[in-house]
Amino acid sequence: MSTSPGVLVVLGRDETSAAVLRSVKSFTGAGLLSVRERIVAGEPVIDEEMFTNAWFDERADLLLDLLTAWREQGIVFELRESLADADAAALELEMLRDMIEAAQQDEERC
Numbered sequence: 001m002s003t004s005p006g007v008l009v010v011l012g013r014d015e016t017s018a019a020v021l022r023s024v025k026s027f028t029g030a031g032l033l034s035v036r037e038r039i040v041a042g043e044p045v046i047d048e049e050m051f052t053n054a055w056f057d058e059r060a061d062l063l064l065d066l067l068t069a070w071r072e073q074g075i076v077f078e079l080r081e082s083l084a085d086a087d088a089a090a091l092e093l094e095m096l097r098d099m100i101e102a103a104q105q106d107e108e109r110c
Contacts, residue, residue: 004049004050004051004052005049005050005051005081005082005083006047006048006049006050006081006082006083007046007047007048007050007063007079007080007081007082007091007096008044008046008047008079008080008081008082008088009044009045009046009048009063009067009077009078009079010042010043010044010045010077010078010080011024011039011045011075011076011077012039012075012076012077012078013039013040013042014076015039015075015076015077016036016039016040020039020070020075021035021036021039023066023069023070024045024046027046027062027063027066028045028046030045044080046063047082048063050099050103051103056103056104056107060100060103060104061100063096064096064097064100067079067093067096068093071093078090079091079092079093079096081096
């Protein structure tokens, strides 16, 4: 099990439109039926490990773009930060954005 923190995205149980399902599929590669079942069950549709090479290469920016678009469209979602040794804690989009920007700046300095 990884010790890196992760970000979980849980969509509101009514957010099962085709556009939402396709956007999750595009980001995660999961099947549409699987995504819909996770939404209805209140389970995370995105479980992304942060601070990996892929995270810094593109995943962080893609996730921020997706979440920002959802917020602008009024799509209900909840963010949580998960740690290997602790329960997932609530996370605001602005906090996630700040974490990503700070980590990217640290990466650029190295």
